[in-house]
Amino acid sequence: xxxxxxxxxxxxxxxxxxxxxxxxxxxxxxxxxxxxxxxxxxxxxxxxxxxxxxxxxxxxxxxxxxxxxxxxxxxxxxxxxxxxxxxxxxxxxxxxxxxxxxxxxxxxxxxxxxxxxxxxxxxxxxxxxxxxxxxxxxxxxxxxxxxxxxxxxxxxxxxxxxxxxxxxxxxxxxxxxxxxxxxxxxxxxxxxxxxxxxxxxxxxxxxxxxxxxxxxxxxxxxxxxxxxxxxxxxxxxxxxxxxxxxxxxxxxxxxxxxxxxxxxxxxxxxxxxxxxxxxxxxx
Ligand code: NDP
Numbered sequence: 036x037x038x039x040x041x042x043x044x045x046x047x048x049x050x051x052x053x054x055x056x057x058x059x060x061x062x063x064x065x066x067x068x069x070x071x072x073x074x075x076x077x078x079x080x081x082x083x084x085x086x087x088x089x090x091x092x093x094x095x096x097x098x099x100x101x102x103x104x105x106x107x108x109x110x111x112x113x114x115x116x117x118x119x120x121x122x123x124x125x126x127x128x129x130x131x132x133x134x135x136x137x138x139x140x141x142x143x144x145x146x147x148x149x150x151x152x153x154x155x156x157x158x159x160x161x162x163x164x165x166x167x168x169x170x171x172x173x174x175x176x177x178x179x180x181x182x183x184x185x186x187x188x189x190x191x192x193x194x195x196x197x198x199x200x201x202x203x204x205x206x207x208x209x210x211x212x213x214x215x216x217x218x219x220x221x222x223x224x225x226x227x228x229x230x231x232x233x234x235x236x237x238x239x240x241x242x243x244x245x246x247x248x249x250x251x252x253x254x255x256x257x258x259x260x261x262x263x264x265x266x267x268x269x270x271x272x273x274x275x276x277x278x279x280x281x282x283x284x285x286x287x288x289x290x291x292x293x294x295x296x297x298x299x300x301x302x303x304x305x306x307x308x309x310x311x312x313x314x315x316x317x318x
Contacts, residue, residue, distance in 0.1 A: 037261070037287035040183050046299035049182070053095040053306040060313065061096075068313035069098035070128040070154065070305070071120055075113065075139065076106030081132045088130065091302045097309060100126070110139045114147050121149040127313040128154035130305070151315060154308040157204065165211055172308055177209035179300025180241060180262050181216075187260050187289045191216040195236050199223045199250070199277075200243035205264055209241055230254065242277040252282030261287040264297045 061067045070092045074085045085101065092099035104113065113131075120129050129152045135141050145153075150160040156174035164171025184191070196218035200206035206222060214220045223233045231254040234240055242250050243264035255261060265277030276293030284290050291297055 037258075037284050037290045038187075039284070040186060040260075040262075040289050040291045040296065042179075042183060042291055042296040042299050045183060045186055046179070046303035049300070049303035050091060050095055050306060053097075053303075053310060056310055057096040060310070060317075064317050066125075066317075067096065067098045068127045068309050069100065069125055070130065070309045071100040071102065071123075071126045073102045073104065073113075073116065073129070073131045075104045075108055075132070075135050078134070081134075085132050087302055088305060091306055092309070095306050097306070098125075106136050108139075110143065113139060113144060117144065117147045121147075121152060126152065127316055128152055128305075128309040130154050152312055154305055154312055156208075156308065162203070162208075165208060168215070172311060173212065174204055174208050175304040175308060176205050176243075176264065176297060176301045177212050178304040178307070179297060180205075180209050180264065181212050182304070183262060183291060183297065183300060184239060184260055189239070189260055189289075191218045191239065194218050194238040195221070196239040196241070197221045197223060197234055197237035198241045198243065199227075199230065199234065200241075200245075200264070202243065205243040206241075209243070213239065213241075244277045246277055247275050248277070248279045250278045250283060252279065252286045255283050255286045257286050258288035259286070261290040262297065263291050263293050265293065266298065 072085050072088050089099050089101050120126050129148050131144055145157045150158045153161055153172055156172040161171045196213040198206050198210045201222050201224045210220050210222050223230055234254045235256050237256055237259055239260045241262045245265055247267040261283055263276035263278040267275050269275045274294045
């Protein structure tokens with residue numbers, strides 16, 4: 036059986052790293068980094084994510100603000116709130132929890148956040164920065180995935196990497212990060228003809244689809260690093276990934292569990308990104 040990559044332990048180490056940095060920065064500059072999270076409406080999953088983000092910020096000792104707006108808030112009001120936070124010298128990072136209610140244009144909202152405070156790394160100028168190889172804010176989940184892969188000690192240079200899923204928030208950015216580390220990249224998606232034939236080539240396999248049990252043991256190359264980004268509910272309501280853990284763990288060299296893999300890393304990397312935004316602004 037492959038080794039389990041303990042995302043919970045690794046994310047805890049990252050949060051402890053941030054906690055030490057926050058204390059040091061406060062001493063040095065006389066102000067703590069501050070993350071502001073905006074939630075619109077009462078989507079239960081979003082409420083859990085937001086609560087966990089604020090809790091993590093509190094753990095690290097950084098400042099945090101939670102702005103909860105009603106589902107009926109107008110796009111103009113939300114944009115005005117963001118504009119005020121962009122100008123607020125005491126706020127280093129702004130995160131708007133997605134998805135937003137249908138009457139609000141998400142792209143407009145993301146583009147309204149100052150790129151310097153865009154802790155999610157979703158703003159077009161940060162996305163362009165990533166693809167142009169510039170120093171920029173990298174989205175949290177892909178950054179966390181890279182940290183999990185690095186924890187295995189596998190050198191990515193020259194390896195074959197396959198990412199299943201091509202979303203703007205996970206699939207595409209993680210593919211670029213793997214490419215930057217000199218892996219040979221393939222991105223598979225819903226139109227990929229023979230998914231198993233593609234995934235079986237992968238020394239590193241990242242699955243970000245949103246379909247429970249999509250990847251089974253027969254689709255994994257023996258010894259591969261398997262990263263399961265999926266967050267689904269099984270028939271009993273339990274959280275599960277896109278990868279069939281039992282059959283894949285038998286074949287993989289390393290594998291992330293769900294829960295306890297990528298999920299906690301996303302939040303830990305959000306803390307890192309907040310520090311980064313703070314440092315860019317204060318120096
Ligand atoms: P999207 O729905 O935006 O993208 C899903 C991707 O999967 C698409 O590119 C789609 O292809 C592809 N796809 C769909 N069906 C298949 C299939 N049968 N075979 C191969 N590819 C397929 O999802 P996200 O990237 O936002 O999220 C993916 C999963 O990761 C979700 O479960 C989400 O909850 C989870 N997630 C977890 C995070 C964490 O912190 N742990 C953070 C973000 C997401 P096509 O483009 O052709 O439609």
